[in-house]
Amino acid sequence: TQLLEQSPQFLSIQEGENLTVYCNSSSVFSSLQWYRQEPGEGPVLLVTVVTGGEVKKLKRLTFQFGDARKDSSLHITAAQPGDTGLYLCAGLESYSGAGSYQLTFGKGTKLSVIP
């Protein structure tokens, strides 16, 4: 199982500001998935990036997969209080011979957007 490091661990910003959170590993992943988790709830999938250098946009959220498929970033433009939550990155790695994948989570970035 490979490690995913997320930074920053905590982020508190004012409404309207931009922010970027990072997800880094020394290992190559088949894909990188970003989830958002509310307290007491399960992770909810935001996006999956598969190709190195891939950029996906989801309204004010921009996700990028590093060229080497080892890292990813999430950029939020003009943050809103509704963006408050725990953002998790998760790397999908394959098991050779088994044809199956395992999803490994980072510890998350806890974002707080202050009105």
Next chain:
Amino acid sequence: EPEVTQTPSHQVTQMGQEVILRCVPISNHLYFYWYRQILGQKVEFLVSFYNNEISEKSEIFDDQFSVERPDGSNFTLKIRSTKLEDSAMYFCASRADRGPSYGYTFGSGTRLTVV
């Protein structure tokens, strides 16, 4: 929006007792998973299940744990003799397919407290 349903939402049990956590995955999904999250820690993989058998399991998933899909709709996680350290949120997840572009749909979780 199809969802993964988990019951119960909360379970309190005495140490040494058996517990069964239940999940109804999305109906046309083929791959099923259990993850757990100890309070304040990251989401950890327990086991994956496909075609009525375990395809992968983590070191956490020892002989005290078992999974089954008894009737084609429910997917259960059994802990035979619970320990205090089994206290955690347990999440069931399912996927339509195993390729890297497929995301996971997680349930809302069962909060297990072992006393």
